[in-house]
Amino acid sequence: MAPVADRTVPELVAAARGGELRATARLLTFVERGGDLAEQVAEATHRHVGNAHVIGLTGPPGSGKSTLTAVWTIQLAEEGRRPAVLAVDPSSPLTGGAILGDRVRMAAATAAGVFIRSMATRGHAGGLALAVPGMVRVLDIAGFDPVIVETVGVGQVEVDVTAATDTAVVVVTPGMGDAVQANKAGLLEVADLFAVNKSDRPDAVDVRRDLELMLDLSKLTGHGRPDAVARPTIVSTVATTGRGVAELADAVDSHLAALLNAGLLEARREVRRRAEVRSHLEHLVLAASAAAVEAAFGAAADAAETADEPPGVTARRLAERLLTNPGS
Amino acid sequence: MADATPVRVVLAKLGLDGHDRGLKVVARMLRDGGMEVIYLGLRQTTSSIIDAVEQEDADVVGISMLNAGHLTLGPLMVDALADAGLDVPVVIGGIVPDEDLPTLAAAGVAGVLGPGSPAADVVACVRAAVAGRGR
Numbered sequence: 001m002a003p004v005a006d007r008t009v010p011e012l013v014a015a016a017r018g019g020e021l022r023a024t025a026r027l028l029t030f031v032e033r034g035g036d037l038a039e040q041v042a043e044a045t046h047r048h049v050g051n052a053h054v055i056g057l058t059g060p061p062g063s064g065k066s067t068l069t070a071v072w073t074i075q076l077a078e079e080g081r082r083p084a085v086l087a088v089d090p091s092s093p094l095t096g097g098a099i100l101g102d103r104v105r106m107a108a109a110t111a112a113g114v115f116i117r118s119m120a121t122r123g124h125a126g127g128l129a130l131a132v133p134g135m136v137r138v139l140d141i142a143g144f145d146p147v148i149v150e151t152v153g154v155g156q157v158e159v160d161v162t163a164a165t166d167t168a169v170v171v172v173t174p175g176m177g178d179a180v181q182a183n184k185a186g187l188l189e190v191a192d193l194f195a196v197n198k199s200d201r202p203d204a205v206d207v208r209r210d211l212e213l214m215l216d217l218s219k220l221t222g223h224g225r226p227d228a229v230a231r232p233t234i235v236s237t238v239a240t241t242g243r244g245v246a247e248l249a250d251a252v253d254s255h256l257a258a259l260l261n262a263g264l265l266e267a268r269r270e271v272r273r274r275a276e277v278r279s280h281l282e283h284l285v286l287a288a289s290a291a292a293v294e295a296a297f298g299a300a301a302d303a304a305e306t307a308d309e310p311p312g313v314t315a316r317r318l319a320e321r322l323l324t325n326p327g328s
Numbered sequence: 329m330a331d332a333t334p335v336r337v338v339l340a341k342l343g344l345d346g347h348d349r350g351l352k353v354v355a356r357m358l359r360d361g362g363m364e365v366i367y368l369g370l371r372q373t374t375s376s377i378i379d380a381v382e383q384e385d386a387d388v389v390g391i392s393m394l395n396a397g398h399l400t401l402g403p404l405m406v407d408a409l410a411d412a413g414l415d416v417p418v419v420i421g422g423i424v425p426d427e428d429l430p431t432l433a434a435a436g437v438a439g440v441l442g443p444g445s446p447a448a449d450v451v452a453c454v455r456a457a458v459a460g461r462g463r
Contacts, residue, residue, distance in 0.1 A: 022382055026385055096362045097361060097363050098359060099367055110380070111376065118364075118366050120364050
């Protein structure tokens with residue numbers, strides 16, 4: 001077998017579909033980098049997807065997402081399924097580097113045969129929204145099911161990535177003021193189900209009560225996921241001992257079954273596909289406009305005329321010139 | 329995504345050795361050098377490291393050794409990667425006597441970083457190891 005570096009994208013896709021992990025890993029690298037090779041991978045994979053249950057898992061840093069995922073995926077592997085995890089961590093905005101530490105807590109899952117891929121956000125938020133769906137497709141055609149996308153639930157993009165799955169799981173814990181804090185961040189609204197982790201702590205009942213109250217309010221105001229099939233289930237877990245993890249797995253499976261029964265799975269995937277088109281469009285337009293902005297700004301920066309007006313006025317004048325005369 | 333692609337490095341303690349302070353410092357140095365560090369931590373085996381390299385499509389492996397096991401475990405790691413068909417260089421960090429350096433180099437270890445190595449040297453050593461293979 002030729003080394004992955006010597007093979008074409010269609011050859012790698014065929015090998016990935018045949019279960020070759022190294023080919024799958026290299027395809028993931030191509031998608032993550034973006035550009036021509038990423039488009040070739042998308043071309044070769046997009047017709048073959050749809051077999052994997054795509055699950056988003058998010059929550060605040062330190063809430064136990066990796067530990068929970070490890071226990072959960074080991075159980076799935078023992079049942080004969082082939083779970084894969086895409087673990088996303090932030091890049092340093094200053095250096096572009098990242099420390100991706102999810103595998104530390106998932107060593108036993110690796111030993112149990114779970115496929116884990118760590119991914120850094122690589123600076124611009126738009127990149128994550130572009131790369132994740134493509135990487136999920138690669139894992140899907142490689143025969144993994146379910147595919148769990150784990151993100152730190154701190155930014156809008158992470159929330160969007162979680163929402164763009166079949167089943168969105170939000171992990172909350174006692175002692176972090178979560179119910180109120182996460183409400184602000186919009187995290188709770190995308191959840192199809194909640195895991196209250198660290199439920200062996202006495203204040204876990206408060207978190208559960210806060211969540212129930214929040215869900216009651218959502219029902220009152222009609223504010224929640226428009227494509228929700230049911231009121232989100234709340235599962236209490238203790239990831240470090242494995243308590244409640246089987247219930248979490250059941251609740252996630254039940255959610256998929258409910259989506260299928262209600263005929264909502266295809267609708268959700270269509271929304272996801274359209275969102276991905278939008279992400280690509282935004283990326284292309286932003287890339288094209290960046291150069292124009294640089295040129296217009298460069299012309300203004302040395303003009304003495306800008307000194308006497310507020311920055312917003314200067315910008316508006318430049319924008320008008322740019323938009324009425326895009327070629328210059 | 330026009331940025332230059334960051335180097336992806338797997339960092340691990342190979343074998344029985346509980347001292348991971350040095351590895352954590354190196355992880356931070358490499359991150360600040362713009363690399364993506366896939367951190368495995370303590371008590372890894374050649375096979376757990378190979379699993380990670382394979383799934384993460386990593387460019388280079390860094391193993392830390394403060395237990396005097398480098399002459400055994402360093403070549404073992406290099407050979408295990410080669411046997412798995414993975415063309416990925418190995419850099420060793422830790423306490424390695426100077427007289428062992430030729431042996432490790434002959435065994436295919438791409439670089440050795442001793443205690444007190446400055447961050448710039450650590451990053452340069454890993455970069456040189458990656459450049460030495462190409463992909």
